[in-house]
Amino acid sequence: MRGAIKHIATSGCLLSVCCPLSVNADDVDVFELSLDELLQVKITTNTLDEKSVQTIPAPITVFTRSDIESLGARYLHQVLAYVPGYQVARYTVHPYEYSASARALSDGSSSKKILFLLDGHAVNDPRSGNSVNLANFALHHIERIEVIRGPGSSIYGSNAFTGVVNLITRQSTPQVSLATGNELNGDLFAMHRIEQDNFSVDLQANITDSDGDSYRLDDTFSSEQITTSDPYSQFSYQLKLTAGSSSVLWHHRRLDMDDFYHASRISNRYNQSRYESMFLLAEHDVLLFDTVQSTFIFDAIYTDIENSNQSTPAGSFAAISEPASEEPLHGTGYLESNRFKLGWHNNWQITDHSNAQFGIDWQRSEETRAEGYTNFSVDDVLNQQIPIRSYPGRDSLVKVGAEDSATLYGAYVQLQTSTGDFNWIAGGRLDHYRDFGNQFSPRVGAVYVPSTTWQFKALYGEAFRAPELSETGLFTGISRAGNKDLDSEKIKTFDLIAQYVDPSMMVTINGFYNRYSDPIVSAEIDGRTSLTNGDDEQSKGVESELIWSGWRNSRIRLSATHFYDLPDSAFRESDTLASVQINQQVGDLQLGLSGTYRSDRQSLTSSGDFIKIDSYWAWNAQLRYVFSSQWGVSLAINNLEDKQHTNPSIADDLNGVPNKGRHWVVEVTRSFD
Template sequence: MRRLLLSTAAMLAAITPGFAQTAIPDTIVTATRVPTPLERVPAAITVITRQQIEERGYATLAEALAAVPGLRIAPNGGFGQQTSVFLRGNSSRSTLVLLDGVPLNDPSAPNNEFNFGNDLLFDIERIEVLRGPASSLYGAAALGGVVNLVTRRAPADRAFAPYGEAAGGSNATFRGGLGAAGTLGRFDYLASVNNLSTRGSNATAERFVNTLRERDGVSASAATARLGFTPIEGTRIEGLFRYRQNRFGLDSVPRDDPNYTGDDRRWFGQARAETRLFDGAWTTGLRLAYTQDRRAYSNLPDLLSRATTRDLYRGERLTLDWGNVVRLPDLGAARQGALSFGANWSQEEARSLYGSAPFQTRVNAKQDTTAGHLAVQYRLWERLDLTAGLRHDHVGGFEGETTWRVGFVYHVPEFHLRLRAAGGSGFNAPSLFQRFGRTGTTFIGNPNLRPERSLGYEFGAEMDLPAFGRPDFATLGWTFFQSRVRDLIAFNAQFSTLVNVDRANIHGAELVAALRPFPWLTAEAAWTLTSAVDARTQRPLPRRPEHVVSLSARITPIERLVITPQLQFTGRSQEGPFATYLNSGASVSAPRRNKSGTILNLAASYRITPEVTAFLEARNLTDSAFEPVNGFQIPGRTVLAGTRFAF
């Protein structure tokens, strides 16, 4: 695998030195905390815009992220089911999810991970995905990267701008949303509600003999409200509230579980104030944010089992953040400098009770984190962008952790070329369950666990190729990445506690291409190669496929009509022990590989008037029974038709 990756990277480096963005969708904040044009960011960034969300028919966060290079989605069924992300081969707990810059990872989750299977996108304006260690900016859980959800904003030139959508289709599915936003003098506002309900499909693989083919439906609702006030130019005060609740059916492997249901709720609120000082040279802001996750899973007696369980989880996070951006003076050839610095305090609390006696697990604990961060960036000779950042986190109960990141981007405008390199460190703090969880007398958490630590780097290039009179006829690019992770948290030999024993070696390449042969056609391709192995045994880590390929296109054959086909191939991946099942239902404790799978989606939209658009969304057109997680298959073929409006 290493030989293939290195030879591929070398071949691309010889053929074309890289990949330069021709269209900058907006400035990026996630990668540096300073609004920076995408082409100047020394990191691999994917931006999914509101236009792409609508044209490609993305209703959920998992759907939107599926084609991101270097990111692998692993769902245990359809919407509402537990869905993990493996970013550049790192563990599922190594991706930090933000909402407008505020962490969302659930403190009550055993690994403090984020469930990507629960969020709708009606109130989301854009999604920024930062690949690579970002702990120097965001601290714990950003070892593998960051996903930042940016909510919709009110238009500055409209007092009342309503928008909405309504759609229905396969499996008795209904999706609807209604919102309004506007600016009234010094005040601006936004309010929206949305819902998704479906009868769903069977999540347990139908290849199992004992499956009941029982459907796992879901009813999901969400509401968002924002109120902003600008007393003077350069000063803003705002509050944001967001709530969602999902009720859904769950399944087990290798047999269905018809009375297994879940209820997942999240409250989110923040108040923030920001002002500009010294003629705008210094921007300072203060934010107070609170999130609460409440989850309940009930399993009642049925014809397959008389067992009754009710698992309860409650996680809370209170965050106080002070951030600053100072525009630095020019120093000879060094221009457009910026210094960002700030301090952060957060408190996480988890209260959980799950499982059945005598193996019932309890968690009732909290921990505080205090951190400070500093970063600087400059542009030299109008060609070289340099960035460097440092952060120190102190988590109550164990020693502090200092992380760093440096990077550069070198521009060669004569060849529409951009060269990029970066390196840095990351860490994952132990979760509250890992430190303080207790299962009867059989398992006791380890409060002395050390953080998981990583050291990695990446380098790549991007370039536009003109042809046939088009300056951006093609765009080619590649990125090679490598990281070493140590002090991974795992069970001891007796499964009685957790210890820092494991290590992982990860390397890979992200190859991308875009072709624009005609004004009405854009085609894109991404191929991710990943090798993630246990450093001690050299065995592949579970659920990290060596190959993931995505193909997509935007076709406008006639005015007002947009067609967006998407094809995704996921190669074989290793599964862990105790995850393999025979058709008879018996379990096998030896590791095995999951089969590869291909998914074809298609969306089309037609703009009836400037304000009203009709759309059609078809997913899994080939009715594939692909199992991204062994034993759980993706939903079958579905079609949804509807309309959206924005006045």
């Protein structure tokens, strides 16, 4: 089946390239337009009212649709690697998992400390707060990515701890694209729009199938090496209805992953994962008074995760099981959760120079299913009860979570005003949790704009992350356990920003200082991996970014980050980051070279020693050719040098996790007038 998909995709791409097409010789400097587009973007992520990159009171990086295409990125994690202060790593909890961290503060293999938004609505997992599967979010659906560095709890509450990533969806125009590659069997995307008066329907659909890369790795259950791969398939569809001042977005996504690492163990026979999510995001705008614009929101989010993996070598319980079984211990876990949210948000234009934002939220998250089925009794294994009961049908039920719920009440207020060349902001949010009490997150800031080219910003903010249902309610298992005594972790952040902007260049330099209280960190408790509140920590560093289009039809985008002080728990993070993106337009041909740098990191071994993970540059190349206003073709090559880059491992019995080798994708796009 996969071979047939790849044959169809390859044939379609070749047929499209070979068609006689007209050449568009429009002599427009696309990169100058791209920078101008960026400067004109109205950003609402940080303050809930419209700001430009010059006046927003936050360190921010924005990728427009043209930026995404110039980068040749297909998934969100590929773009986040180019954001100052952000690091993307591949981990081993799921076979095709990428995790992001902001300012070197990570939480193992998850991205719980970063809040992910879809059109301004929070979409982190209701049960775990994770966003690792969002890192594989297909960018076909996205028009713009707004990335905030630093705290956002004064507006959004929990999880907006070290960053906020807002994915702005595309307004559909009739288009079809087809892609294939050396690992990619096929990637088909289509979108269409129906519009009548003040009513519109946007429909988008994407289906992907990949054989993945091949790896030669140490076998988890023997002293030999084993060949494995990381195949995956994914589909997503998105429907957005807009009628006047009301809109409803429905997004459904499923990702299936096989083989490679699962729970940090390799098993080509048993390792399988399925992640499915459905988002219903609705909002309605009302003009309450001449100066007060209100928005009512309703969110419903459902996630369903199915994980299968192997836990022991074959024959481990052969002599002590009843009935006797040579099978390894293996099983499948089922995790389901949902979240419902109601919100009322307001923007009050007090005077020409002052405005205020205020609102309230109610949210209920629930773990509706947390159980698994295994072929041996896990209770017998944990309690060392001999003989261990075996179940050839793999129908021994084990509960893995408390299947509990959490209710949140939140309220925020924010005042903004301008005096002369200064813009001021002050505000805060109060969140109340049944189990964790009250959390208050303030913010204050000043933006000084002495000229049309220079901006200076001084910012202070606090944030928190409340423990998730999966962290407090996880039942004791063979290797992991929850901790019901966890408290919220908190952060205080200072930012000083200098920014220069002119029609051909934007330069930003940002220094920051973070102070963490009660950080939630991994710990070994009773021989099992768990979480605990650690000692207070701090970090500080400098982030910089340059976008330059001074030469006609060319653009350079650079970023650099250095952390001068990192918490002890951040040993898996690099202290120096950099990225390069160079694009050149020659007629209708666009060429691009991009790369990311990660300095040395460390991984922890089972003996408690640290091993060094070497630094590396990862280079990519992009080529795009526009035949006409209707046809285009692109080629993207990732890991251009085919280097064997490695990430630190979460598990202490692995020496690192390999990244993908060289892989290329060719895509043909057909637009319809």
